Amino acid sequence: MTDQEKILNEVTDNDYKFGFHSKIETETIPKGLNEDVIRLISAKKEEPGWMTESRLKAFRHWQTMTMPDWAHLQIPDIDYQDIIYYAAPKKEAKYQSLDEVDPELIDTFNRLGIPLEEQKQLAGVAVDAVMDSVSVKTTFQDTLAELGIIFCSFSEAVKNHPDLVQKYMGSVVPYTDNFFAALNSAVFSDGSFCYIPKGIRCPMELSTYFRINTANTGQFERTLIIAEDDTYVSYLEGCTAPMRDENQLHAAIVEIVAMENAEVKYSTVQNWYPGDKAGKGGIYNFVTKRGICKGDNSKISWTQVETGSAITWKYPSCILKGHNSVGEFYSVAVTNNYQQADTGTKMIHIGKNTRSTIISKGISAGRSQNSYRGLVRVLKGAEYARNFSQCDSLLLGDKCGAHTFPYLEVDNRTAIVEHEATTSKIGEDQIFYCNQRGIDTENAISLIVNGYAKEVLNKLPMEFAVEAQKLLAITLEGSVG
Amino acid sequence: MKDTIETLTTTAKYLELFRTNREQIGDGDPDFVKDLREQGIRSFEKTGFPARKAELYKHTHLEPVFDGEFSFDFSPRKIAFDDNDLFLCDVPMLDAHVLTVLNGVFHHPGKSALHELDNGIIVGGLREAIRRYPDLVSAHLGKIAPLDKEAFVSLNTAFAQDGIFLYVPEGVQMDKPVQIIHLLLSDKNQMVHHRNLFVLEKNTTAQVIICDHTLSPHMFLTNSVSEVSVGEHADLDLLRLQNEHNNSCQVTNTWIRQERASHCQHGNITLHGSMVRNNLHVKMEGEGASSRELGLFLIDKLQHVDSYTVIEHASPNCTSDQHYKGVLDDASTGAFHGRIHVHPNAQKTEAFQANNNILLTDTARMNTKPQLEIYADDVKCSHGATVGQLDEDALFYLQSRGISRDESRLMLMDAFAQDVLSKIKQPSLRDRITDLVGKRLRGELSRCNNCAMHCDEE
Numbered sequence: 001m002t003d004q005e006k007i008l009n010e011v012t013d014n015d016y017k018f019g020f021h022s023k024i025e026t027e028t029i030p031k032g033l034n035e036d037v038i039r040l041i042s043a044k045k046e047e048p049g050w051m052t053e054s055r056l057k058a059f060r061h062w063q064t065m066t067m068p069d070w071a072h073l074q075i076p077d078i079d080y081q082d083i084i085y086y087a088a089p090k091k092e093a094k095y096q097s098l099d100e101v102d103p104e105l106i107d108t109f110n111r112l113g114i115p116l117e118e119q120k121q122l123a124g125v126a127v128d129a130v131m132d133s134v135s136v137k138t139t140f141q142d143t144l145a146e147l148g149i150i151f152c153s154f155s156e157a158v159k160n161h162p163d164l165v166q167k168y169m170g171s172v173v174p175y176t177d178n179f180f181a182a183l184n185s186a187v188f189s190d191g192s193f194c195y196i197p198k199g200i201r202c203p204m205e206l207s208t209y210f211r212i213n214t215a216n217t218g219q220f221e222r223t224l225i226i227a228e229d230d231t232y233v234s235y236l237e238g239c240t241a242p243m244r245d246e247n248q249l250h251a252a253i254v255e256i257v258a259m260e261n262a263e264v265k266y267s268t269v270q271n272w273y274p275g276d277k278a279g280k281g282g283i284y285n286f287v288t289k290r291g292i293c294k295g296d297n298s299k300i301s302w303t304q305v306e307t308g309s310a311i312t313w314k315y316p317s318c319i320l321k322g323h324n325s326v327g328e329f330y331s332v333a334v335t336n337n338y339q340q341a342d343t344g345t346k347m348i349h350i351g352k353n354t355r356s357t358i359i360s361k362g363i364s365a366g367r368s369q370n371s372y373r374g375l376v377r378v379l380k381g382a383e384y385a386r387n388f389s390q391c392d393s394l395l396l397g398d399k400c401g402a403h404t405f406p407y408l409e410v411d412n413r414t415a416i417v418e419h420e421a422t423t424s425k426i427g428e429d430q431i432f433y434c435n436q437r438g439i440d441t442e443n444a445i446s447l448i449v450n451g452y453a454k455e456v457l458n459k460l461p462m463e464f465a466v467e468a469q470k471l472l473a474i475t476l477e478g479s480v481g
Numbered sequence: 482m483k484d485t486i487e488t489l490t491t492t493a494k495y496l497e498l499f500r501t502n503r504e505q506i507g508d509g510d511p512d513f514v515k516d517l518r519e520q521g522i523r524s525f526e527k528t529g530f531p532a533r534k535a536e537l538y539k540h541t542h543l544e545p546v547f548d549g550e551f552s553f554d555f556s557p558r559k560i561a562f563d564d565n566d567l568f569l570c571d572v573p574m575l576d577a578h579v580l581t582v583l584n585g586v587f588h589h590p591g592k593s594a595l596h597e598l599d600n601g602i603i604v605g606g607l608r609e610a611i612r613r614y615p616d617l618v619s620a621h622l623g624k625i626a627p628l629d630k631e632a633f634v635s636l637n638t639a640f641a642q643d644g645i646f647l648y649v650p651e652g653v654q655m656d657k658p659v660q661i662i663h664l665l666l667s668d669k670n671q672m673v674h675h676r677n678l679f680v681l682e683k684n685t686t687a688q689v690i691i692c693d694h695t696l697s698p699h700m701f702l703t704n705s706v707s708e709v710s711v712g713e714h715a716d717l718d719l720l721r722l723q724n725e726h727n728n729s730c731q732v733t734n735t736w737i738r739q740e741r742a743s744h745c746q747h748g749n750i751t752l753h754g755s756m757v758r759n760n761l762h763v764k765m766e767g768e769g770a771s772s773r774e775l776g777l778f779l780i781d782k783l784q785h786v787d788s789y790t791v792i793e794h795a796s797p798n799c800t801s802d803q804h805y806k807g808v809l810d811d812a813s814t815g816a817f818h819g820r821i822h823v824h825p826n827a828q829k830t831e832a833f834q835a836n837n838n839i840l841l842t843d844t845a846r847m848n849t850k851p852q853l854e855i856y857a858d859d860v861k862c863s864h865g866a867t868v869g870q871l872d873e874d875a876l877f878y879l880q881s882r883g884i885s886r887d888e889s890r891l892m893l894m895d896a897f898a899q900d901v902l903s904k905i906k907q908p909s910l911r912d913r914i915t916d917l918v919g920k921r922l923r924g925e926l927s928r929c930n931n932c933a934m935h936c937d938e939e
Binding site: 070072378380393395396397398399400401402403404405406407408409410411412413414415416417418419420421422423424425 | 536825828838840841842843845846847848849850851852853854855856857858859860861862863864865866867868869870
């Protein structure tokens with residue numbers, strides 16, 4: 001075995017570090033899914049009638065659908081009746097200060113390396129920490145409220161801002177969109193809601209941490225971000241999930257609405273439990289994320305670092321409806337062992353002079369399969385639309401696969417659409433070059449992988465980039481150092 | 482019971498057509514061909530026509546076309562046909578073995594149906610080859626294009642009557658290219674299934690040119706299959722020129738199997754045809770094989786061209802280089818779906834794929850899906866795809882030098898096409914095709930330059 005192989009093995013054999021299960025009492029409802037369960041969820045969350053109705057409508061539609069099978073994924077059969085659809089920490093109190101929060105919960109976050117206190121101090125990040133499904137703590141809410149920004153849990157928004165929720169929920173991802181969107185619309189437990197009023201530039205990065213905690217609980221988050229005219233907001237989503245044997249289902253929806261001159265930046269670091277080395281366990285991550293650039297000159301930017309989950313099925317998309325609107329997608333997806341990822345984006349150009357950029361970096365190791373799947377569609381009216389896509393894949397090991405499935409559909413002669421992709425492994429000549437300059441093989445691999453992902457990591461907000469690098473390090477430790 | 486007449490699905494229609502004419506279709510076939518036909522129809526029964534939303538046929542829905550009224554000849558039909566005015570459509574200065582296939586049947590008035598040349602080369606009609614060399618044919622026929630993967634191959638296997646057979650024995654270098662001219666001439670709407678089989682043994686070279694033409698203004702539907710086996714160290718240059726009239730539909734299936742250190746160049750140039758679907762499947766089975774795939778289409782009006790290619794790297798050290806280009810005018814639509822598949826053991830693979838398209842109008846539409854599916858790590862693979870228009874700066878530059886805008890556009894399009902055309906190896910053929918492409922771009926080529934019919938001018 002050569003040095004390089006040894007190091008690659010070390011790198012790819014690393015265990016999942018955040019695998020622990022905090023013992024917080026949770027309240028759950030029986031397994032299974034039917035109209036009664038949905039009514040029960042709705043009742044537990046003290047929702048108004050229209051919300052219950054909307055859930056039931058989605059559920060009825062979901063029953064007529066089948067799971068999509070077009071992705072390059074091997075998905076074991078999922079028994080949707082064997083899942084608990086609601087779990088909430090029992091001590092559901094509204095805390096005023098951190099002292100009142102369950103110490104074990106604080107400890108959980110501490111072990112994740114994202115202590116609330118520190119977060120509070122650090123560059124003014126407001127954290128809406130979601131522990132399982134109920135929003136436990138929302139910080140900085142007061143500061144934001146002064147500016148008229150609404151940043152709260154989704155259930156609070158349903159209670160306090162029903163008009164906004166009714167107007168925008170489902171306007172970007174309707175419940176009829178796909179199988180998992182319908183499921184989420186029926187059973188979503190909680191999530192985040194964010195509203196930026198006209199002319200406001202959000203002074204801090206908004207952030208939420210999702211965490212799956214109770215065994216056997218599918219987590220169904222729902223996020224809605226509305227940016228009115230002339231606004232800016234940067235939103236961070238990050239997640240780590242504890243070690244677990246059974247597969248868990250995660251089907252989230254994220255909707256973004258950007259009005260005229262608004263800019264929304266959505267960053268994700270995803271590190272759900274990927275399953276063990278034999279491919280046992282792990283999270284199924286089926287997410288529908290979509291943003292609409294409704295007004296002219298608006299911009300939506302997706303940045304994601306995907307290191308976890310046994311199966312990832314995720315396509316953050318932009319509908320570029322307003323003239324001169326911009327869509328961006330930056331992604332690093334790392335798969336190891338038996339992980340499978342089928343991820344990418346959709347850019348739908350509707351307005352004139354719309355532009356989109358897609359940068360996707362896939363890294364596969366072990367026996368994993370990593371696919372990029374993206375669609376760029378230019379409609380007839382989208383004059384002078386411009387797209388550039390670049391999808392690179394890096395293979396570490398000879399048992400893994402890297403695939404690229406771009407779709408380019410162009411209906412307008414003034415459009416310029418470009419796609420390019422490469423697949424390669426770390427070249428021996430590259431390593432040799434580094435060795436020659438006194439960098440050992442381990443550091444050389446680290447250097448190359450870092451450089452490879454840099455284009456995307458650079459797009460992450462500062463506070464997040466640190467964590468993203470940490471998470472990359474877990475999958476590729478020994479190389480990233 | 483209701484007394485309404487049950488409408489048959491298109492698939493059922495074809496199953497019915499086969500079953501009621503089974504005897505006639507397989508008339509005179511040896512058992513192995515009869516077996517193949519049965520296998521073909523059975524797998525066709527299983528798959529049926531690709532569904533409306535089937536991923537591989539997303540942009541080309543062929544079932545309605547096949548549902549149309551077409552007559553089908555189960556045995557060669559006599560058609561009034563004058564050999565002299567027939568083919569002016571040859572390539573000047575090209576000395577070739579010219580073989581004419583009329584409505585899917587090898588046309589050999591007064592000559593033998595199968596020629597055996599001095600150096601052991603066998604070339605001629607497939608039907609005759611099946612009769613005279615059953616062992617040679619059965620070793621390859623139906624083995625390269627799998628019956629159960631592609632509905633149109635299954636259908637062709639069941640129905641095909643004839644086609645061209647070419648056999649190049651070990652060590653033979655062919656001195657002249659083989660030119661196959663597929664002609665469609667009928668007095669009614671006609672459907673044709675024909676099948677070619679080219680076998681190149683070890684250390685051989687051969688060049689095959691296939692030209693597709695229509696000679697009467699009727700609607701034609703062609704479903705052809707070409708199976709190609711390229712032996713060790715063999716070199717094949719295969720070029721297809723599609724120039725049927727704009728009222729015809731063509732489905733071609735080309736399956737190429739390459740052995741160790743072989744080389745194959747496949748070119749496909751589409752000038753006319755109303756609906757064209759080209760399926761190309763290259764499988765490099767032997768180590769160190771290399772292949773090059775070229776494609777060019779120039780379409781206008783309501784034409785539709787869909788290229789589907791799969792390049793399979795099944796062994797280590799193989800290289801492939803693919804370049805497909807398209808120019809779309811008026812309300813034409815195009816599709817490209819290219820897949821590079823690298824098997825787990827195919828280390829040291831180098832695979833490149835590029836697809837460039839130019840849209841000249843707002844009504845033209847292009848869909849492209851270049852795909853990489855890679856299961857080995859020590860590879861260099863890349864693909865690129867672009868859809869755009871002529872470079873405004875370049876146009877301006879030419880105009881500023883006193884060249885009219887129209888002429889500048891033609892020059893740029895010509896240059897765009899040259900990328901592909903310059904790779905055609907045979908010089909006289911390259912000149913001829915460059916000339917045809919130039920005329921096509923100027924709109925002077927109505928269908929087939931030398932044909933007197935001008936059937937699509939109305």
